[in-house]
Amino acid sequence: MGFRVLxxxxxxxxxxxxxxxxIRAAEGDAAWEHALRERTLGPLWRTLILGSxxxxxxxxxxxxxxxxxxxxxxxxxRIWAVLLALPLVIPSFIGAFALIAAFSRGGLLERVTxxxxxxxxxxFWGAFxxxxxLTYPYVYLPVAARLRALPPSMEESARLLGRGAFGTFxxxxxxxxxxxxxxxxxxxxxxxxxxxxxxxxxxxxxLTRAIYANRVIDPxxxxxxSLILGALAIAVVALERRLARRRPGPPRREGRALVVPLxxxxxxxxxxxxxxxxxxxxxxxxxxxxxxxxxxxxxxSRSGALVTNPSELVEPxxxxxxxSLLAAACAVAVVLPVAYFTARGxxxxxxxxxxxxxGGFALPGLVIALALxxxxxxxxxxxxxxxxxxxxxxxxxxxxxxxxxxxTAQVAVAGIPPALEDAARVLGRGRxxxxxxxxLPLMAPGLAAGAGLxxxxxxxxxxxxxxxxxxxxPTLATRIWSSAEDAFWADASLAALALVAVSGVLTWLLLIRxxxxxx
Amino acid sequence: xxxxxxxxxxxxxxxxxSGFVLAGCGDREALTIYSGRTENLVGPLLExxxxxxxxxxxxxxxxxxxxxxxxAEEGDRTPADVFFGQSPGxxxxxxxxxxxxxxxxxxxxxxxxxxxxxxxxxxxxxxxxRVLVYxxxxxxxxxxxxxxxxxxxxxxxxxxxLAPSNGSFQDFITAMRSLEGEGRAEAWxxxxxxxxxxxxxxxxxxVEAVGRGEVPMGLVNHYYNERFLAEDPSLPSRNHTLADGxxxxxxxxxxxxxxxxxxxxEAAEEFVRFLLTEEAQRYFAEETFEYPLVDGVPxxxxxxxxxxxxxPDYLPEQxxxxxxxxxxxxxxxxx
Numbered sequence: 001m002g003f004r005v006l007x008x009x010x011x012x013x014x015x016x017x018x019x020x021x022x023i024r025a026a027e028g029d030a031a032w033e034h035a036l037r038e039r040t041l042g043p044l045w046r047t048l049i050l051g052s053x054x055x056x057x058x059x060x061x062x063x064x065x066x067x068x069x070x071x072x073x074x075x076x077x078r079i080w081a082v083l084l085a086l087p088l089v090i091p092s093f094i095g096a097f098a099l100i101a102a103f104s105r106g107g108l109l110e111r112v113t114x115x116x117x118x119x120x121x122x123x124f125w126g127a128f129x130x131x132x133x134l135t136y137p138y139v140y141l142p143v144a145a146r147l148r149a150l151p152p153s154m155e156e157s158a159r160l161l162g163r164g165a166f167g168t169f170x171x172x173x174x175x176x177x178x179x180x181x182x183x184x185x186x187x188x189x190x191x192x193x194x195x196x197x198x199x200x201x202x203x204x205x206x207l208t209r210a211i212y213a214n215r216v217i218d219p220x221x222x223x224x225x226s227l228i229l230g231a232l233a234i235a236v237v238a239l240e241r242r243l244a245r246r247r248p249g250p251p252r253r254e255g256r257a258l259v260v261p262l263x264x265x266x267x268x269x270x271x272x273x274x275x276x277x278x279x280x281x282x283x284x285x286x287x288x289x290x291x292x293x294x295x296x297x298x299x300x301s302r303s304g305a306l307v308t309n310p311s312e313l314v315e316p317x318x319x320x321x322x323x324s325l326l327a328a329a330c331a332v333a334v335v336l337p338v339a340y341f342t343a344r345g346x347x348x349x350x351x352x353x354x355x356x357x358x359g360g361f362a363l364p365g366l367v368i369a370l371a372l373x374x375x376x377x378x379x380x381x382x383x384x385x386x387x388x389x390x391x392x393x394x395x396x397x398x399x400x401x402x403x404x405x406x407x408t409a410q411v412a413v414a415g416i417p418p419a420l421e422d423a424a425r426v427l428g429r430g431r432x433x434x435x436x437x438x439x440l441p442l443m444a445p446g447l448a449a450g451a452g453l454x455x456x457x458x459x460x461x462x463x464x465x466x467x468x469x470x471x472x473x474p475t476l477a478t479r480i481w482s483s484a485e486d487a488f489w490a491d492a493s494l495a496a497l498a499l500v501a502v503s504g505v506l507t508w509l510l511l512i513r514x515x516x517x518x519x
Numbered sequence: 520x521x522x523x524x525x526x527x528x529x530x531x532x533x534x535x536x537s538g539f540v541l542a543g544c545g546d547r548e549a550l551t552i553y554s555g556r557t558e559n560l561v562g563p564l565l566e567x568x569x570x571x572x573x574x575x576x577x578x579x580x581x582x583x584x585x586x587x588x589x590x591a592e593e594g595d596r597t598p599a600d601v602f603f604g605q606s607p608g609x610x611x612x613x614x615x616x617x618x619x620x621x622x623x624x625x626x627x628x629x630x631x632x633x634x635x636x637x638x639x640x641x642x643x644x645x646x647x648x649r650v651l652v653y654x655x656x657x658x659x660x661x662x663x664x665x666x667x668x669x670x671x672x673x674x675x676x677x678x679x680x681l682a683p684s685n686g687s688f689q690d691f692i693t694a695m696r697s698l699e700g701e702g703r704a705e706a707w708x709x710x711x712x713x714x715x716x717x718x719x720x721x722x723x724x725x726v727e728a729v730g731r732g733e734v735p736m737g738l739v740n741h742y743y744n745e746r747f748l749a750e751d752p753s754l755p756s757r758n759h760t761l762a763d764g765x766x767x768x769x770x771x772x773x774x775x776x777x778x779x780x781x782x783x784x785e786a787a788e789e790f791v792r793f794l795l796t797e798e799a800q801r802y803f804a805e806e807t808f809e810y811p812l813v814d815g816v817p818x819x820x821x822x823x824x825x826x827x828x829x830x831p832d833y834l835p836e837q838x839x840x841x842x843x844x845x846x847x848x849x850x851x852x853x854x
Contacts, residue, residue: 106731217845471577482557487746
């Protein structure tokens with residue numbers, strides 16, 4: 001009974017943004033009529049197309065590279081493992097801008113190499129390509145973690161029975177990693193449908209772009225469209241829950257992980273991994289580095305310019321680290337009860353809790369922020385005084401990104417062998433001691449992977465940070481945004497490079513170095 | 520992280536976090552400014568205000584439209600005293616919500632009546648002019664048009680970039696509707712759409728594309744190209760000011776308002792006055808390449824003086840009907 005209360009208390013705040021939208025939609029009565037006209041249906045359709053195609057492509061790419069670094073003798077796979085995760089930290093608005101500047105006509109690539117650029121990077125294919133490159137880590141990270149936790153014995157048997165590397169992958173690895181692939185693809189879908197900066201830049205008219213376009217001009221339409229987006233997200237989350245039977249065999253890490261020799265495929269595999277890292281990380285970071293170096297060479301006369309005073313980045317870097325580390329820790333703590341509840345029982349209550357937590361990832365950050373303004377300022381005093389303080393900002397990150405921790409936490413919870421629990425119970429261990437002494441250590445790699453995803457996403461979050469952070473609390477993301485807004489490209493690039501560097505260091509410290517959860 | 524290090528780290532974080540909370544709560548007396556203009560542009564000026572007047576300030580920088588939405592959601596519980604925005608459209612939205620307070624007449628009188636709201640709910644601070652940015656390697660100076668209405672001709676097919684979802688473009692269309700008539704504005708938008716004018720996310724994206732040669736021309740605010748050239752002087756992008764009196768030379772004022780929910784109207788008003796002092800106006804001319812709106816402070820660089828420019832007459836109230844403009848743009852087929 002107490003456990004159910006705990007789960008309800010953990011899941012309830014996640015319903016806040018959806019309730020806010022329902023309340024606001026009920027106030028502005030005529031909006032449905034407006035919103036359901038073709039100007040919503042077109043964007044809704046495009047949202048579905050873009051979301052599902054990006055999810056499928058990112059799932060394929062993320063799974064392939066995860067298998068290559070986790071299971072094969074790919075040269076340098078330790079380093080690739082870190083590099084492959086990093087595109088996640090590039091904020092999409094600056095990443096997309098850099099990729100346009102790199103690859104389109106007259107762009108940097110053309111100027112440096114003389115090879116003609118793409119006619120223009122825009123529309124569906126532009127958005128599709130850039131999104132796949134920036135989102136495949138949502139699949140790569142959980143799948144790599146899953147593969148590392150899987151016992152290699154079945155794969156070894158398959159190999160001994162004469163299956164080739166790819167036959168083994170298809171018949172043994174994929175079925176075992178399937179839930180992780182599906183969970184990652186769901187995150188990619190939800191991220192894509194909530195994304196604004198990138199689709200705006202690449203001019204692909206999705207529902208979120210319409211929500212932004214109407215936000216000041218016709219707020220009721222914007223609210224109704226947000227509600228439609230939320231409903232779509234919840235429907236897709238429920239569908240994924242049906243497809244994924246999260247009952248993987250207990251992960252027993254017995255001995256050394258299997259290493260599949262790539263043989264003649266080695267060059268091709270290196271080409272794939274190198275190409276992905278090249279396009280998704282080296283190209284945008286290269287453009288940023290070019291702009292930064294150009295700016296550092298030129299200098300600047302205005303006060304407060306980062307190019308003349310890069311130490312101005314220290315405070316934003318510290319703020320970013322504190323807020324996102326807190327968000328990661330809180331998100332894992334909050335979703336863990338929900339994960340227990342939803343991974344074990346498959347009842348309706350579990351489905352609802354799962355849907356509101358995961359659905360929050362699909363709402364635009366602006367909507368999450370406004371919902372928190374509504375609930376916080378409407379709350380009684382001790383809560384209302386949290387308005388625009390660090391706890392509120394961390395709360396916004398947890399609501400927005402809790403989904404990222406929930407998926408991996410569910411897999412981790414499901415991976416605890418029931419026999420172990422029974423034994424502990426027989427031996428008379430209390431619930432809490434069982435959790436701390438037996439289950440948490442077992443779940444640590446999975447929980448850490450989830451925390452890492454929350455961390456990297458919170459670090460680059462922009463709209464909620466701008467509205468809810470304490471006054472005078474610059475983060476790296478807000479520095480990137482304000483510099484890019486004014487076309488101070490050198491400053492924007494320096495801040496973005498700092499973000500990539502800080503993310504890389506934190507990922508290394510929290511995920512890679514310990515327990516090899518990711519790598 | 521070895522066992523034991525994680526709880527230690529978390530404890531340190533919580534300590535650091537609560538330190539920030541306490542720091543955040545300390546300054547209830549500070550004048551709170553929501554600024555839709557970025558810290559790069561106005562940060563030094565706001566600090567100067569704090570220093571000179573001894574007023575403590577808390578500034579929240581953000582996107583103008585997002586901050587307007589935030590203020591609407593906060594209502595009378597807003598911690599903000601002042602709103603400093605990029606676009607009269609956003610000020611009009613706040614005005615409709617009843618969130619803005621009247622400024623005294625002598626403050627309004629500092630600027631031309633084209634640059635403040637008649638009811639005194641906002642006053643213009645600095646002006647940004649609409650221009651045609653072009654790539655000098657792709658367009659001969661002789662071929663540059665005099666009017667935005669020339670751009671619908673066949674020789675400009677596919678050659679003029681627009682940013683239909685951008686606040687400044689929408690302000691420009693709203694002005695065109697009231698100056699040239701609803702029908703002419705509608706026809707222009709449709710003709711631009713029919714002329715395959717490529718669309719972009721914002722002014723930055725247009726100037727960047729013109730610099731690369733993806734599109735030869737684009738309609739933008741004047742100062743973006745100044746920034747791009749400051750970063751990379753080798754770029755071939757140049758600004759072209761359309762003929763005197765053409766709606767394409769519209770000057771859009773950034774604007775400041777005192778909020779209805781303020782608990783310190785005097786300090787808020789003092790801040791508004793400060794932005795209109797000669798010192799602050801000179802800052803906008805010299806540091807942000809914008810037009811000073813108060814008489815007697817000339818613009819710098821290649822900018823023609825505001826008086827010589829004779830931008831089309833319009834009343835600021837005409838910039839309020841964003842909704843109608845958005846509908847017109849949506850129906851024209853530009854996206």
